[in-house]
Amino acid sequence: MTADDAPPTLHDDRLSAEDLLASPRGRSLVFGLALEQVESFPWTGDEEAPGAEAVVRNLRCLCPIAPTWSAVKEAMSDVVDAAVYWQPPDDDDWGTAEIGEVREALRPFAEMLVSTGLLDAWSKPLDPDDQWALGWDDKELNEVNGRHTGLPAVFDLETGPTDERIEITLTDLYPPLDEDGTRLPWGLDEWLADVLTTGTRYRHDFAKNPYMELSGEWWSTPPDGLWSSTGTWPDGTLIGVELVEDDFGLERARACRLRLRPDARIAEIRTPEDWADLCRRYPLDVTAQRRYVWSETTGRKGRWVIPDWSRVAEEFDGVHVGLAGYLRTAGAVIDVAEGRLGEESETIPTAGNTDDRTASLVAGWHPDTTYWLNNVIEAVTEVAEWHYDSDADRWVRG
Template structure:
């Protein structure tokens, strides 16, 4: 093992039970694990064989019905397939109190690393920031259900599996990904033409950022953005949305929902303990991707990293480098959070003056993604009639971590010296796992 391969020292800010139960993604993870069971306690038709399995089956039923009713009550287009003689459940048939009661009869099981990775993948695939949370997530947020989930969160913490999730960025183990996304774009990124294995940077042409993107055809929007271009686009969009708001303040206009830096930057991910790339398993807004090329990066040793360990780290970036996006995010983030008010994101063009990379680790993601993050009391930025903050639910400025894949680092400056290795990863449907090669 070389010095670059040695993992960084862990911070003593391990995830707690309260961290998991207080955050949307943490609750979803615990909720999903709580509903897992042992296959040998069910027969081939899925019928429970033990009292413990029967309690779990009842909990799953209640969660399904309560989630369906929550979705229906918020206007989601949901349907239930009914058997002969069955009738669709009605409002109040199964409540959050009922779900909490059945969960309290379920015995928490000790999850394995595979259980944790699989359930985390389910959590990430269901993360959405452009519409209300799924009904099951709304049920999990109810105070009585959160308390019923406490024993399951305690069991998860007791395994120690989450201890490494607080690790800062590992500079010797960063991989950039290029996807085979033929269903959405024609042609493969140039890196798919590269041989696999170690790259001799003295003999082979350097792999560039554009090698990770599919080729452009015809009049296609640019995939690569610089930070200055990105800032100009955000400011222009905000101005246009403010003008539209001034003309019709009651019109519900959707907009961009993510708070990441632009796509035209290098980004990278690390690995699970078994070496599987975290970034191939945990993908927000996934299109069913099944093949990727991974490029191992050599970073400049003096790269400056902003670690997002929790909401306060994100709020600090927003306070120091605020970029007002209230007009263009007001409706879409209201749908996701039920909050009206002033919204900001970090101005990545200014963050780049202090930091070369921004890393949202696994623990940081669980603590922050999807949660309304208070930035400050009062308002950051100018007062103007065209800023659509009338009818706020509060007088704070807030932000949202949205669109970040867990354990992702965006590189704001040129600190990547070379690509040292290229590897292929593919999804094995039979094994239900990503495998290398």
């Protein structure tokens, strides 16, 4: 994948049943829709979650029916809500062979979902004319946690089309400084320095005790101190307000429609190979601080890398993980290379490794999110308010 690569046609890039069944998030989507087709399962109510044998037995008793668009969107929201990268997944007690049986039992449901065409548009590349940056109102949550911060400055602006003489900056999307001196998170250079410093500290600890298990950061996103944006569903609802990993119950947002520089270079993460390609060309070893926490969610102990976003920025201005890309990649162990990438070090933990390959993980990305690594935001052309309507159980504008 290079900046000059032409994106594939929509037809070639559509999600297949095999794509869904091969990935954790894809299987979760299909499984959630299958559960909607029955009124009750033996494990409903207060009973414990079932083993694979019970799951397979019940799935085989069902005849797949075509889901509605609203059911698919709701199931996708449930998938994202349940995404975790710091603990074992819900099906942790299923062995590899049993997961294979569940996958085959889900195949008719996956094939039915794909045949509806409802997921076809999920493979589209980034639409530069439909990008919205979000500022969240987390005042109530902060007060619960003992922090007293005001609303981001964007909440002081009138909604609707903006006067381009009014400059809206990235800092407007973040709450103001609080008593503890909280500030806008750092950019790429500061982020890289922190990753390297933290990694060195962890590696020194492991050198003293090779069996030490320390939990560290679990995400693989660029730093928050960058512009990020999302698109909209066909009904106009912002994807980014409905699909949020690690959601703390946010219920109000201001959205800024962005005008991008027309020559912005976009890295499209459509498949695990796209992510692996970035990791091979711009590897950043994070084994020391990710090894334990990612072994919890994947069962794998070994060498881990993520893309060095400070170097990716030399080739690309933005990195887009679309809906299809998210379903194919999020939570899956992505094989990067045999052996090791980058500099060898005796302080990289290896005790108890399950393989000697290098792998990566897409973690913490919200579906259809683009992180902007360079300054390509020309203007904010519109401001809109969104809030969660608990009575209607949906996000509404205004």
